[in-house]
Every structure is written in structure tokens, then in C-alpha cells.
Amino acid sequence: MSELFLVYKNLFRKKLRAFLLSLAIFVAFLIFGTLVGFNQALDLKPRDGEAERMVTMNKVNFTQFIPYSYYNRIKAMDGVKQAFHQTWFGSYYREPKNFVLGFAVNPEEFIAASSGRYGITEEQATAWLADRTGVMVGQDLADEFGWKLGDVVPISSNIYTRSDGSQSWPMKIALITAPTKAVPTMKALFINYEYLNESRTSLKDQISQVIFTTNSPDLDDLVAKKIDDSFANSSVQTRTTTATAFNKSFIAQLGNVTLIITAVVGAAFVSILLVIGNTMIMAIRERTREIAVMKTIGFSAQRIFRMILMETVMLSFVGGILGMGIGIYLLMFVSRLGFIPLPMDNIWIVALQGVGLMVALGLITGFIPAYNAMRLNIVTGLGRD
Amino acid sequence: MNEPLIKLHDVSKRFVKGKETITIFEHLNLEIPRGDFVAIMGPSGSGKTTLLNLIGGIDRATSGEITFDGNRVDKLTEGQLANWRSSNVGFIFQFYNLMPMLNAAKNVELPLLLTNLSATERKRRVETALSVVQLPDRARHSPSELSGGQQQRVAIARAIVSDPLMLLCDEPTGDLDRNTADEILKMFQLLNRELEKTIVMVTHDPEAAKYARRTLHLDKGHFTEKVTTI
Ligand SMILES: Nc1ncnc2c1ncn2[C@@H]1O[C@H](COP(=O)(O)OP(=O)(O)OP(=O)(O)O)[C@@H](O)[C@H]1O
Ligand SMILES: [Mg+2]
Numbered sequence A: 001m002s003e004l005f006l007v008y009k010n011l012f013r014k015k016l017r018a019f020l021l022s023l024a025i026f027v028a029f030l031i032f033g034t035l036v037g038f039n040q041a042l043d044l045k046p047r048d049g050e051a052e053r054m055v056t057m058n059k060v061n062f063t064q065f066i067p068y069s070y071y072n073r074i075k076a077m078d079g080v081k082q083a084f085h086q087t088w089f090g091s092y093y094r095e096p097k098n099f100v101l102g103f104a105v106n107p108e109e110f111i112a113a114s115s116g117r118y119g120i121t122e123e124q125a126t127a128w129l130a131d132r133t134g135v136m137v138g139q140d141l142a143d144e145f146g147w148k149l150g151d152v153v154p155i156s157s158n159i160y161t162r163s164d165g166s167q168s169w170p171m172k173i174a175l176i177t178a179p180t181k182a183v184p185t186m187k188a189l190f191i192n193y194e195y196l197n198e199s200r201t202s203l204k205d206q207i208s209q210v211i212f213t214t215n216s217p218d219l220d221d222l223v224a225k226k227i228d229d230s231f232a233n234s235s236v237q238t239r240t241t242t243a244t245a246f247n248k249s250f251i252a253q254l255g256n257v258t259l260i261i262t263a264v265v266g267a268a269f270v271s272i273l274l275v276i277g278n279t280m281i282m283a284i285r286e287r288t289r290e291i292a293v294m295k296t297i298g299f300s301a302q303r304i305f306r307m308i309l310m311e312t313v314m315l316s317f318v319g320g321i322l323g324m325g326i327g328i329y330l331l332m333f334v335s336r337l338g339f340i341p342l343p344m345d346n347i348w349i350v351a352l353q354g355v356g357l358m359v360a361l362g363l364i365t366g367f368i369p370a371y372n373a374m375r376l377n378i379v380t381g382l383g384r385d
Numbered sequence B: 001m002n003e004p005l006i007k008l009h010d011v012s013k014r015f016v017k018g019k020e021t022i023t024i025f026e027h028l029n030l031e032i033p034r035g036d037f038v039a040i041m042g043p044s045g046s047g048k049t050t051l052l053n054l055i056g057g058i059d060r061a062t063s064g065e066i067t068f069d070g071n072r073v074d075k076l077t078e079g080q081l082a083n084w085r086s087s088n089v090g091f092i093f094q095f096y097n098l099m100p101m102l103n104a105a106k107n108v109e110l111p112l113l114l115t116n117l118s119a120t121e122r123k124r125r126v127e128t129a130l131s132v133v134q135l136p137d138r139a140r141h142s143p144s145e146l147s148g149g150q151q152q153r154v155a156i157a158r159a160i161v162s163d164p165l166m167l168l169c170d171e172p173t174g175d176l177d178r179n180t181a182d183e184i185l186k187m188f189q190l191l192n193r194e195l196e197k198t199i200v201m202v203t204h205d206p207e208a209a210k211y212a213r214r215t216l217h218l219d220k221g222h223f224t225e226k227v228t229t230i
Helices: A003-011 A015-042 A068-075 A107-118 A122-129 A139-145 A193-199 A217-230 A243-252 A257-286 A288-297 A301-337 A347-375 A378-382 B048-055 B078-088 B104-114 B119-132 B148-160 B178-193
Strands: A054-058 A080-088 A099-105 A134-138 A152-157 A168-177 A188-192 A209-214 A238-242 B006-017 B020-032 B037-041 B063-068 B089-092 B166-170 B198-202 B214-219 B222-227
Touching: A003 A301, A003 B104, A015 A257, A015 A301, A015 A347, A054 A217, A054 A243, A068 A080, A068 A209, A080 A107, A080 A193, A099 A107, A099 A152, A099 A193, A107 A122, A107 A134, A107 A188, A122 A134, A122 A168, A134 A139, A139 A168, A168 A193, A188 A193, A209 A217, A217 A238, A238 A243, A257 A288, A257 A301, A257 A347, A288 A301, A288 A378, A288 B078, A288 B104, A301 A347, A301 B078, B006 B048, B020 B048, B020 B222, B037 B048, B037 B178, B048 B166, B048 B198, B078 B089, B078 B104, B089 B148, B104 B119, B104 B148, B119 B148, B148 B178, B166 B178, B178 B198
Parallel strands: A099 A188, A134 A168, B037 B198, B037 B214, B089 B166, B166 B198
Antiparallel strands: A054 A209, A054 A238, A080 A099, A080 A209, A134 A188, A152 A168, B006 B020, B006 B063, B214 B222
């Protein structure tokens, strides 16, 4: 028998109580794993050696458009190093439920800016540029719909209409990108802007965003301000932010889910803290006599204190590890579906935070009962025999 | 060489409750030689349990000196006292006070968690202690599966497992029938005679007291002595 065994026996002496407490902790950490993991994935900063990308969009919100002429003005601005533009296509394949994240871009400029990110080779670039109906798709998307290089497939838009009234564009699969470190799952498609612009009946010469890098990160804020100021008196005003901030605002459009779940997680933790803290105070009080006996036998006050903290930390780990594990697993599953770009390579940070939270939860919920037990007077605790 | 194992010199114990002060003993003196088996009797409230608590170092005297094996116990800090209890004192209570979630063997092993003994040595000691109390076949039983007498034997095994010099028993047979009580008392006699444990036993039962070498009557803070002739 070790001290840990004794702690374990104490924790599980009332099976139902231990189970219910673990369940509460499980749920809290399930939510924690999913939500905090989600936030972590959204907060992806550019990798070492990669400049942070800046995004200029309509000030109203990112679904609104800006005139194409803005692109030329931004490209010509001091401090702007490299730029490309992208336009929502609102794409789906065959049926609206097969929604695909799709953008219209100028392939040449897009490749110049992003070939590293997507691992586009010379040959692939040439193949795409050779055909204005050409489309670049990610490996995961091609796999999902069974597309092969050279296939011509109809891609529909829920935004634009062609002059013949149809909303479907024939597209040739010109380039399939393999997964890269920067983009491990790629479920988006990129079509040729010229091809779209000449055939759409509405929103001509309108683009969604301009994406660019500056000559130096120090210039980012300055350039952003300069751009937004220069359009301040135009009918369409702009907002320029970093791509990280943009991604976040994009996700936030799913509804203010993040905020709501943050509140839920906070509330969940505060309530389990109270429930567990209270239950442990009562549980230890029920053991007053046993604790007095242990002290009589020679267990020191500090040792008793430590053992009770070990017990609450153990409890916290039992529910916590399981909850967080499943939470993170769920998140990875959602990420693999590919609707939302969720890079998972920093998820271990969340796991570490979770473990820290488990220790903290255990120590906080155990402190009062441990302190009470430590202070317990033996004669009082033994009571009157 | 004739130094008593336990020595109380001029010990006073008072409880303060609000404005009231209850004096249990004043200027109490007591010497218990090594290897003695003393029964302590006296009316309820006379301070028998309190006396045992003072000797066992789980309560502190208001004034006076308490010496064990030549060392001043009353001078020890709480931590030192806990340590001292673990190696020198075995406590036996009226209601056994076993840990309900541990089986008999683990209950007996509990005090050994405070030692550096190896797992095998601990196991050996637990087996020895359980066979001294004649319960080796009940090692895996939990307290709730044992009779009162069996539980008290487990408690005795727990008290002797770390081989203390002294056993302190507070009405150890108070909850047992005559026959079971006699078995337990014979066991104390055995522990006293064969294993040379010094035993101080509080009891209300004159029959139980007969098993001791001598009986001290505590009343109004003073002792009167009667020696049992065996
Ligand atoms: N913690 C305490 N606070 C106040 N008074 C106490 C405390 N402990 C004991 N007393 C008082 O001290 C006196 C002696 O108590 P003690 O328990 O030692 O008696 P006892 O001889 O063991 O009695 P019994 O035979 O009923 O067990 C009693 O009057 C009791 O009320
Ligand atoms: Mg008493």
C-alpha cells in the first residue's frame, strides 16, 4: 500500500459521488478542450520567417464588396510589397448543401504571393495559367468529390448569375495542391477572376478583399491606416487588419458563438468549482473521526493536508483528462471536415493549459477541506468515546 | 535502570469554556514502570480519557512535566510529537476506529506508511501482527465484514505493528460481550507478558481490571491504588 493508494481509496469510497463529480469535471473539460482548442487554432500567427499578411475589406463587413480600382491603388502604395485580390464565389458542387469555400483570384498574382504556402510547383503553375477556366483545388476537396486533374466539372455560385440565367460555371481541374505544413487540410477552391468577371451579370469589377504584405512588420499599422484613410471619403470605405484578426472575424460571423461558449465555459467552471469545493468540504467533514485517528497514529498535519490535495487533484484529473481528450478529438474531427481552417499543430499548448487548469481546480477545491483537516484538533476529532 | 517508562510530574489540566474553567487534575503525579499493565478506573468524567490523551501526546497538559523513557514529551513540537507517537505509542479505542475503505491487512499496514520499511518487510510485519491477534485468515475482509471482537483484534494488530513500547487502551472491551472481552483481555496479558508491552487501560469493568497487574482509581483528580495479585 502506498500513500497514493490510500488517497485513491478515499476518493472512490463513495462510488456514485466520485462518478458524478468526475462527470461534472468531464463536461467542463470537454467544453474547455473544444472551445479553447478552437480559439487556439484561430489564433494562428504567421510562421517564423513569414510576414504577417494584411487584409483590406469593406468597412461594413467582409461579405460586402470593394471596387476593383481599390486594388490598383493599394498595390501602388508606399510600403506595400506584394498584393493579390480575392472575391467570394459562394461555391457549391451540384447541390447547395455541398458548400465549398471558393475564391476568384488572379492566378498569376496569387501564385506569386502564395506558391510557398500551398507548395505550388512551376509545372502546376503553368498548367493553371494555361486555361482561364482552370481551377486550383485542395487535395482533400478533390478526394471528397472524386475529381482528377483535367476533369471538367460544373461549379455553381449562390451569388452570381450568368447572362444565360444559369448559375453554374464549367471548370477544369487544373491544379491539385498537396497538403503542406502551412495548410495541412485544404478544402477550398480558387478560380480565375477574369473568367468570373467577364461572365457574371452583377457586381462587375467588384472584389471582396485585397491581401498584401508590407516591406516590414513595423509598417503594418501605418500602411493599414494610410489605406483606410485614403478611402475614408469615398462611398465605399475600407477596413484593413491582419489576416489573423480577419480569420477571427470570419469565424465570428458564424454567430457570436465564441463569446457565448466562452461565457458557458466560464460559468461551467465556476459552478463545478463551487459544487466540488462544497462536496469535498462535506466529504472531509464526514471523515473527521478518521482524520483524528490518522493523526493519533502519527500522520502529521502537513501530511494530511497534502493527502487531501492529492485527492482533489486526482479527482480533477480523472474527469479532466477524459473530457479534454475527447474535446480535442472532436475538434480535430471538425477540422478534418475542412469548413473552417483550423490548424491543429499548436493544440498541445491547449492540452498543457488544460493540465494546468486541472491542477489548479484540484488545489482550489481541496484547499479549504485540506486546511480544515490540517487544523483539526485530535481530541475534538475523536469525540467522546 | 529503575527509571519509569512513563512519568507525570506535577501535571495540571484545565479546560476553559467561556468564563468557566474546569480543572481536571492539579499537581498530579504518576509513574508507570516499563513492562507494567495498569488498569485505570473511576467515575465518568473523572478524567481517565484525558489522562490517556496526555500520556499519548495527543493532548497537552496545562502545566507540569511528562516524561517518556527519560525524554520530555511535553517539550516536543506538534510535528515531533506526531513522529514520536508513530514509533512509541499504540492506541486502542472502544469503537475500534478502523478505516472503512481499507481491508484488515491494509488497516494494519496504515502506521507503516510512516516508516521507510520496504514493501516486503511491511507485508511480513502485517502478517506477524495479524497472527499475534489470531486473525490471519481475515486479512482481506473489510471492517464491515468483521464482528466487533474481530475488529478490535485488527485494531490491536494496527497498534502493535510498528512495535511500540506502550499501548494505550480506552475502554477496549466496552462494546464487547463477556466472552469476547475476556479473549481480548487475555491478548493484552499476552502482549504484556510475552512481548513486554507497557499497557495503560482505562475501563469501567472491574472484571477487566483484574487482568491488569494493578489498578489505579482516579477520583477528583487523585489516584488510589490497588495491586492485583495474580
Ligand atoms: N475538550 C474539552 N473541553 C472541555 N471540557 C472537556 C474537554 N474534554 C473533556 N472535558 C471534560 O473533562 C472531564 C473529563 O473528561 P474525560 O473524557 O477525561 O472523562 P472520563 O473519565 O474519560 O469519562 P468517561 O468515563 O465518561 O469516558 C469531563 O468533565 C469533560 O466534560
Ligand atoms: Mg473516557
